[in-house]
Amino acid sequence: MKNSFYLLSLGCPKNLVDSEKLTRRLCLSGLRPTREAEEADTLIVNTCGFIEAARKESIDEILGLAKLKGGKRRLLVFGCLSERYKEELQAALPEVDAMWGVNAEEEIARYMGTSADDASADDASADNTSADNTSADNTSADNTSADNTSADNTSAEARPSTFPYAYLKISEGCRRRCSFCSIPLIRGPLRNYSPETILKEAEDYIRSGTKELILVSQDTASYKVKGFTFSELLKDICSIPGDFWVRVHYLHPSGVDDSILEAMAGEPKVARYLDMPLQHSEQRILRLMSRGGGRRDFTKIINRARKMMPGLAVRTTFIVGFPGESEEEFEGVLDFIEETGFEHAGAFVYSKEEGTGAARLPGQLPKAVKKRRWERFMRAQAAISLEKNKSLIGRGMTALVDETDGKFAIGRLASQAPDVDGVVFIEDEKGALKPGDFARVLVTEAQDYDLRGLSLSLKPAAQG
Numbered sequence: 001m002k003n004s005f006y007l008l009s010l011g012c013p014k015n016l017v018d019s020e021k022l023t024r025r026l027c028l029s030g031l032r033p034t035r036e037a038e039e040a041d042t043l044i045v046n047t048c049g050f051i052e053a054a055r056k057e058s059i060d061e062i063l064g065l066a067k068l069k070g071g072k073r074r075l076l077v078f079g080c081l082s083e084r085y086k087e088e089l090q091a092a093l094p095e096v097d098a099m100w101g102v103n104a105e106e107e108i109a110r111y112m113g114t115s116a117d118d119a120s121a122d123d124a125s126a127d128n129t130s131a132d133n134t135s136a137d138n139t140s141a142d143n144t145s146a147d148n149t150s151a152d153n154t155s156a157e158a159r160p161s162t163f164p165y166a167y168l169k170i171s172e173g174c175r176r177r178c179s180f181c182s183i184p185l186i187r188g189p190l191r192n193y194s195p196e197t198i199l200k201e202a203e204d205y206i207r208s209g210t211k212e213l214i215l216v217s218q219d220t221a222s223y224k225v226k227g228f229t230f231s232e233l234l235k236d237i238c239s240i241p242g243d244f245w246v247r248v249h250y251l252h253p254s255g256v257d258d259s260i261l262e263a264m265a266g267e268p269k270v271a272r273y274l275d276m277p278l279q280h281s282e283q284r285i286l287r288l289m290s291r292g293g294g295r296r297d298f299t300k301i302i303n304r305a306r307k308m309m310p311g312l313a314v315r316t317t318f319i320v321g322f323p324g325e326s327e328e329e330f331e332g333v334l335d336f337i338e339e340t341g342f343e344h345a346g347a348f349v350y351s352k353e354e355g356t357g358a359a360r361l362p363g364q365l366p367k368a369v370k371k372r373r374w375e376r377f378m379r380a381q382a383a384i385s386l387e388k389n390k391s392l393i394g395r396g397m398t399a400l401v402d403e404t405d406g407k408f409a410i411g412r413l414a415s416q417a418p419d420v421d422g423v424v425f426i427e428d429e430k431g432a433l434k435p436g437d438f439a440r441v442l443v444t445e446a447q448d449y450d451l452r453g454l455s456l457s458l459k460p461a462a463q464g
């Protein structure tokens with residue numbers, strides 16, 4: 001137990017990247033992570049402050065872990081929630097021994113008695129100063145805090161490194177000011193990591209056996225460093241030798257131009273997966289959200305992307321119950337998801353966030369109305385998703401195996417992102433599959449979100 005720590009990571013994949021960064025930093029200094037809180041002498045919570053439900057979950061988890069305190073066990077807290085509400089939390093949670101905001105890995109390591117010299121000097125990802133302070137000069141943004149996609153999916157456990165995928169953060173902060181979103185207030189303005197830093201990290205992951213790199217940020221399409229764009233970054237990552245997939249998360253629709261779609265379509269390693277948070281379909285609401293666009297613009301992008309990348313899965317998120325959203329405007333969203341047939345779509349119930357423009361808008365809707373709309377959305381999307389899944393029955397597809405247990409394995413098609421989409425449960429009669437294998441799977445059964453299938457053979461990373 002001595003010199004061990006238990007890290008609970010809450011919230012989105014960007015938070016998970018920070019948790020992994022801290023874990024690596026502490027491990028390099030000789031500390032040991034544990035799977036069970038009871039086995040550790042330091043308990044750490046990486047908090048999420050995105051919406052009310054996430055804040056409540058963070059506080060509940062902190063209080064839960066506080067019950068395990070006693071003896072010399074310490075409880076530390078960092079992340080988005082404590083970035084924004086540090087003083088209030090310190091006053092309300094005396095059980096917590098120390099608290100930091102975001103980008104605090106080095107300070108936490110110091111507090112835990114490790115010096116920077118203990119850590120490998122080439123651990124570039126632990127170097128927050130490597131984020132280039134160049135903000136992209138135009139285009140888009142993406143609601144990555146809304147990255148969690150389904151409203152009931154606000155947490156992710158600290159991930160054991162046995163999974164064959166890794167999240168790679170390409171920037172911090174956001175240059176957008178969507179009226180409902182507190183992320184720019186918490187994480188600050190956009191700062192892109194340098195291409196060299198990202199490529200080195202990507203190479204390290206591939207060299208150590210990672211089979212899927214998932215590019216995340218608050219605003220992926222806005223990535224630009226001294227004229228070097230996201231499309232160029234994507235091509236460079238794909239040129240790393242090896243058999244692996246690259247998945248792109250959080251493309252703000254206003255940034256999805258031909259250069260991005262062509263870069264994705266032209267690289268066989270890029271998962272045929274377009275993650276484009278739309279938040280609404282109706283122009284009036286999108287204007288109030290300070291996002292712009294509308295159903296016609298979105299349909300155009302999706303049709304073009306589907307044409308360029310056959311078999312493409314489109315993922316998005318919506319906010320239901322935004323201030324002033326009429327019943328008719330909500331029905332517009334339902335029409336739109338029906339008409340578009342999103343492979344994956346999640347919904348958030350609008351949450352009034354302190355300090356945001358939308359919090360001051362008239363027409364805040366009662367909780368019951370928002371909840372009813374969310375439930376209708378989720379029912380409608382489950383039916384769409386089931387139909388999409390049924391269309392795969394009888395087809396042979398490539399899956400990346402995440403976990404195995406004797407004659408069963410859990411994998412994902414290129415159309416299924418970890419943590420937010422479904423999985424494929426694979427019957428593997430010979431017990432031959434291992435995590436990290438690309439397996440050929442015959443899809444035999446479809447559920448609302450998951451699939452079942454039979455293992456056919458191992459094959460290289462080609463999709464479809």
Ligand code: SF4
Nearest residue numbers: 141142143174178181
């Ligand atoms: S793009 Fe909008 S929703 Fe996404 S993080 Fe930036 S401000 Fe928030």
